[in-house]
Amino acid sequence: MTFTPRIGVYVCHCGINIAATVDVGAVTQWAAGLPGVVVSRDYTYMCSDPGQALIQNDIRELGLNRVVVASCSPRMHEPTFRAAVSAVDLNPYCFEMANIREQCSWVHPAAETTTQKAMHLVGSAVAKAALLQPLEQRQAPTTPAALVIGGGIAGMQAALDIADAGFEVTLVERTSSLGGHVGLLHRTFPTLEPTADLLGAIVERATHHERLRVLTEAEVTAVGGFVGNFDVDIRHGHEKEKVKVGAIIVASGFDVFDARRRPELGYGVYPEVITTPEFEQLSQSEVKINGREPKNVVFIQCVGSRDQALGHPYCSRVCCMVTAKQARLVRERLPNARVTVFYMDVRAFGKGFEEFYDATRQAGVLYRRGNPSELIRRGDRVVVRAEDTLLGEPVEVEADLVILAVGMAPRADTDALAGLLKLARSSDGFFMEAHPKLRPVDTAMAGIFLAGACQGPKDITETIAQARAAAATAMIPLMRGEVTVEAATSVVDEELCAGCGQCASICTFGALTLHPTKGVMVSNAVLCQGCGACATACPSGAINVRHFTFDQVMAQINVVSDFRAPVFSAAPAEAEVASPS
């Protein structure tokens, strides 16, 4: 029996997101006339429960065997609709999505051509839908172990949580000791608690946990495999070893902004100018500069933060409170010193932060609004030149200690690690999360998660919260014991394949190998991620990617290239057009 596609098309208004720019009714009516389309409907929110019910009813009542939804990006709602059709026994790969929001209504003005573009997109999705094949999703067992990259407070916390839950954890730390940047701090804000107390307990536990293996002076050199079954190469001192893990947490931390990039502030030139991390060290012993107790101390905020000119447009989030804390410490240690903080805005958003800022001013710290422009030398002192913007006057403040509140920067080796793990970076240079609100600890790579300042500037509280969230999320595949494997993988046509191996050389997942006896390439469906690089590289056209076959893609292109704008005064569409109001 030949297969006859019975396609349902569902055009979403997305409130006014699509409907304000695209004539949804016209698209719906036009789609009804496309080959294979049995029903074409539009609705305010297709992703809503009634919207999904509409699709499910039609599958049951009209015997639909293919479904096209024209709405937002598949990144947003493909899983929603795949689940909806699966619930009424339609294979999820018999569903196709046309993105008429991000790729159409959001980027074009309301115009006839915008509606026509939506038709292009819907038409090509319908053409592909007619050729879709049901695919089988399979499960693969997972390795009940995790890798954590980075032995700072984020990495240690995440590793401890996973180890406490009963899984083996390998923690890889590049330096010779655990603790990261927190280990260099003296006290914390907003409680002025000694950092050593807080960190010591965690390091102690991490070092002696029976399921946690700490490798210092170690680094990850290669990562293969996929969620549930990663193969990781680690260089540990002079030794190399391989570990197999089910999930990876990246907690590689940050670099301190190099204040020399603002040469006018004199860091590295004037011994009186130090950074906030350097003050943490200094404040643990006698606070002396040039052998004297400083009498005038100036803090400068936002050094290397909120600075578009240097490519650091973001707020580093901790410097306001670090400054408030250090200013308090100066007042405690040097009661006779005048302490001035030059600020642009004081961002005291965390629990107890505003109160801490209040206490800092009450301790006699003078806050002046204005970001200093330069430091110059005058005798044995430096002069901070700024405008007090509230006075509206340029001011010069002599100081014998100037502390630059330096921000956080992406680590210099972020690119190398991103390459190893195939992670994306956001425009600020830090690792990018899968979704800024809904998936803040996930990455676009399944099974790889982010914790701490490698994803963006954070204080200790936020770092711990994210580390524990990353640990909990990473444990989902470990606890389930299996992961769903992508069904849209590559397949080699043995008739056409010459076994040249070009596909294998381009595959970053190691999914293609030469068959030992047949002399043709074989694609490992578990390793393959369906990226399609091999299909493009194959000189014989022997490789197809399921769900993105040559036939399917060509059908889409043909629709777009042959597109003719419809004339609606002509004969009414053949199929049923329905628009529930």
Add this chain to the structure above:
Amino acid sequence: MLQIEAHPITLQYDLFDCIQCGKCTGGCPMAMKTRLNPRSIILRLLTAGDGFDLEGREELWDCTTCSTCSSRCPKKVNPMETIIGLRGAFVEKGRVHPNVKTALESTFRQGNPLTMPRDQRGAWAKDLGLKEYAEGTEFLYYVGCTPSYDPRAQKVARSLVTLLQKAGIDFGVLGNQENCCGSEVRRLGEQGLFEMMAEENTETYKGLGVKKMLTTSPHCFNVYRNDYPKNGMAVQHYTQVLAGLVEEKRLEFSGKLEKTITYHDPCYLGKHNGIFDEPRAVLAAIPGATLVEMDRSRQKSLCCEGGGGRMWLEGTNPSVRLAQMRVKEALEAGAQVLATACPFCLLTLDEAVKHLNAEDRLQVLDIAELAAQAL
């Protein structure tokens, strides 16, 4: 009343990007001594509503266009260009200082802002037998107005010629055909005249087939490099050319100069164009010379008050002069020679030395002069 519309200006210069941090004003050398406050001007424009009255804002003419404000701004706002834009409103209404009017008229009629006759422009080189630039010559040496006419600055041009000849550089000049580059015209706010000159000059250079140009002044260098329409012409400041020749050993110094030298970074070479190392490399190659740095060097170099049309304007507070502060800084650094690489700096610093009666302790010399002395 000198009413202008503020809103278009706020959009043209991206003033909504400003976060009022005050880095511009905090670093502005003129804010120290005049009412000029770039941050405040931006806020006033943003809050002005429909009309903005420029009446009485004489401080806009204090700006030396040194670009400290723009180079410090963390949000990439350009207060200096905004001020130049506001000057344009004065110029449009004809409300400018008589000196400015004279300079602009002279540029229009005589091709220089110095009220000097056009047909005397090449006179400085009469005895040097310089080649007139023709297609195929490697460099066009663009002399500039001040080095062509000012007796003190002419010495720089003559020294430079000596150096180029010694190194065997193939170069030509335009003589009386040379026209003002328009840098100061643009910075005085006469954008229309500037655009006309830029078009005319570009045509001339294109017609002559100029591929490489070198200039005496950082101001001319900057305008050709950054303000002219892109024209495929590679322009260099002469210190860049000399540094290259020194590095390639095509220029070697056999003489000795037993002097302690400090280098004053001209704004238009340093802050505007990031050229800090080449001038120092030339000085460092002079045998016997000891280089010392002033505290305010490189990005922090203190403006001499000669830029932005200020060669023709005293400003609102002539009793305090940055050039004199600069000379004192050079003396504090222990220098016997205050070296620079800009005709405007040369003249303002020279005058400051005289004013401070420091001629016996400090000599102001251009790098070209020092290098020529060391040949």
